[in-house]
Amino acid sequence: MNRSLVREGNDRDAGVVEEICGYLTEQPPRSFFLFAGAGSGKTRTLVEVLRRLTGVVPHVAGSGLGRQLRLAGRAIRVVTFTKNAVAVINGRLGSNDLVNVSTIHSFCWELINGFDADISAALVAVKQAELEKELSKAAAKKRGISDTDIAKFAEIEAEIDQLGKTEKFIYNPDRNTFGPGAIQHRHVLDATAWLLLNRPTLRTILRDRHPIILIDESQDTMKGVLDALMVLAEPRGSGLTLGLLGDHRQRIYSDGHSDLPGLVPTGWAKPELQMNHRSQRRIVTLINQIWESKMQGRTQSTSGVRQHHRTEKTGGVVRLFVGDASQSANDKREHEHWCAAQMQASVSPDAWKDGTYQLLALEHKLVATRGGFLSVYEAMDLIDPNGAAPVGSGENNGPSAAKLVLDELAQLEACIRPDGTMNESAMTDVLRRNGSLDDLPVDEAQRNVRTDEILNAIQKFARICIDEDSTIGQVIEPVIAARLFEVHPRLAEAFADKSPPPPPPIPRKNTETTHARIRRGWCALFAAPWAELVQYRRYLAGTSELATHQVIKGSEFDHVMVVMDDSQAGGFLISYDKLFGGKTLSDTDISNLSDGKETTIDRSLRLLYVTCSRARESLALVLWSTQPATALAHINEKTGWFAPEEVVVIP
Numbered sequence: 001m002n003r004s005l006v007r008e009g010n011d012r013d014a015g016v017v018e019e020i021c022g023y024l025t026e027q028p029p030r031s032f033f034l035f036a037g038a039g040s041g042k043t044r045t046l047v048e049v050l051r052r053l054t055g056v057v058p059h060v061a062g063s064g065l066g067r068q069l070r071l072a073g074r075a076i077r078v079v080t081f082t083k084n085a086v087a088v089i090n091g092r093l094g095s096n097d098l099v100n101v102s103t104i105h106s107f108c109w110e111l112i113n114g115f116d117a118d119i120s121a122a123l124v125a126v127k128q129a130e131l132e133k134e135l136s137k138a139a140a141k142k143r144g145i146s147d148t149d150i151a152k153f154a155e156i157e158a159e160i161d162q163l164g165k166t167e168k169f170i171y172n173p174d175r176n177t178f179g180p181g182a183i184q185h186r187h188v189l190d191a192t193a194w195l196l197l198n199r200p201t202l203r204t205i206l207r208d209r210h211p212i213i214l215i216d217e218s219q220d221t222m223k224g225v226l227d228a229l230m231v232l233a234e235p236r237g238s239g240l241t242l243g244l245l246g247d248h249r250q251r252i253y254s255d256g257h258s259d260l261p262g263l264v265p266t267g268w269a270k271p272e273l274q275m276n277h278r279s280q281r282r283i284v285t286l287i288n289q290i291w292e293s294k295m296q297g298r299t300q301s302t303s304g305v306r307q308h309h310r311t312e313k314t315g316g317v318v319r320l321f322v323g324d325a326s327q328s329a330n331d332k333r334e335h336e337h338w339c340a341a342q343m344q345a346s347v348s349p350d351a352w353k354d355g356t357y358q359l360l361a362l363e364h365k366l367v368a369t370r371g372g373f374l375s376v377y378e379a380m381d382l383i384d385p386n387g388a389a390p391v392g393s394g395e396n397n398g399p400s401a402a403k404l405v406l407d408e409l410a411q412l413e414a415c416i417r418p419d420g421t422m423n424e425s426a427m428t429d430v431l432r433r434n435g436s437l438d439d440l441p442v443d444e445a446q447r448n449v450r451t452d453e454i455l456n457a458i459q460k461f462a463r464i465c466i467d468e469d470s471t472i473g474q475v476i477e478p479v480i481a482a483r484l485f486e487v488h489p490r491l492a493e494a495f496a497d498k499s500p501p502p503p504p505p506i507p508r509k510n511t512e513t514t515h516a517r518i519r520r521g522w523c524a525l526f527a528a529p530w531a532e533l534v535q536y537r538r539y540l541a542g543t544s545e546l547a548t549h550q551v552i553k554g555s556e557f558d559h560v561m562v563v564m565d566d567s568q569a570g571g572f573l574i575s576y577d578k579l580f581g582g583k584t585l586s587d588t589d590i591s592n593l594s595d596g597k598e599t600t601i602d603r604s605l606r607l608l609y610v611t612c613s614r615a616r617e618s619l620a621l622v623l624w625s626t627q628p629a630t631a632l633a634h635i636n637e638k639t640g641w642f643a644p645e646e647v648v649v650i651p
């Protein structure tokens, strides 16, 4: 179905809702891929389609579909990337029994939960494939299979054995689950993808429940699940219709397909949203230019819809600040404040004050450095790499084994007055809430002994807590000794073990067993400053003005500063310095390029695209380059992205 009317201005996309309703109500219905760029109003489009298909807004074909769904007890399934997105769609849609909205994790778990024997078979098959991959990787090593490799194989084999024996699996889509039978997010997605392809009953159940599935952020949706659903949706009329919404320019996870639009079957419809309702003209122009730039080192195509800004959004301020990467982290932080002051002078006196702009960093380690909680973050990352940082798709509570320091002790610390004394009534509340007073002895004398023990421990805790030099190990010592709270067995065991940490592995030379990594993490956590926890907890809770690109999916802010500092990024997959010409391409980049494989430039460009497109009004890009003069020359002569007055040298 083509849009019969050519629309202009802000109404350019006004026909897309009707177009999609048409595809989904045709006989047989037609799957589609909606190309929806940054700020294009994807959520609004989705909600308007759902309203029409379920009879909330009168629509002739839509109300017919709604009636059929209701009579058959079926519902349209919407899969989104974050819990927040689920809440937004449900909020806008209102109560509607013909639509189920959930994250991909909940969707998959609802589908497979209870089929324990099947989950076991699927996970064993997936792990077996992983083991075979590890075996052939190790066998190909020049120096032969190492002892650590053998230990790693044994770990995987033990996992396979365990999974094969598990009779009941437990899982919570919103947080990491522990204990017998507990499986993690990745397992649930892997098992679902495997089962959809290998168990016909599950396919029938899915089609019976949800004849239409709409998937938001499809560019980042785990390939395995997406592929399985795409198989089920073919041929047209198979009983399952898919609607994928996405923007390949905004792909930031390696889980997603590298070229989703290229994989969409030919019979699918491909509607497009062309507007960017979010940003001012200058920002929209910049993101168009970034995407279209044919720079050296790029393999991904420049395909994608050139966006139009709203007619009334004709302003916007963009600056690129370039400084020397060899400065200390503290100097960089101070200079970033200086950049904010320059932005304030260019934008308005009310903008760019502390707390009024969002700082986006490349990755968690950089945020942790800027936020002053690097030791705690690195330790938590060793303890549980999946739980240490906020990911945006669920509640971020940190590693669950470290709950004592992240939760109960934070509550207790909040009862300490600035002079170091305790607010006793607040403290009693905390103890009561956490069940610490439940088991007081009945005998009065013993009861008094126990209460004294508790009070002494709390006083000691308070004293150590307010000392800025205290380590986490020192603070928790009296708490554990007096058994003030229930302590996770893994924390208790790690604290009791006084052996030194194992040495860290040499990067790219040797691997490390999971056990050794976790042990290093606990040792690092006990040695880390207690004072860092405050910032770390804020970061986890999402209340800090610092964030990484991963958690800002779908978010928007008036003023955004993107800090680009490869030296503190802690990875080699991304390099802004290469993107802006401060560094030349490596041999690996050049070999990837000639093999047509994704390069550092491809990944860095997409990240830049995502971060820049979060800004509504103004955008400051701060590049810390190893060769600032070379980068500046490249920026001015080669990119064409910035006017001369938009490029500022950091003194």
Ligand SMILES: Nc1ncnc2c1ncn2[C@@H]1O[C@H](COP(=O)(O)OP(=O)(O)OP(=O)(O)O)[C@@H](O)[C@H]1O
Residues within 6 Å of the ligand: 036, 037, 038, 039, 040, 041, 042, 043, 044, 247, 276, 277, 278, 553, 554, 555, 556, 613
């Ligand atoms: N038709 C519209 N008219 C006016 N404003 C709109 C319209 N559609 C969306 N907006 C506004 O534009 C902004 C971006 O919309 P939204 O967050 O839904 O975009 P998105 O497509 O999800 O973007 P992204 O993929 O970048 O997260 C929001 O502030 C939204 O309220």
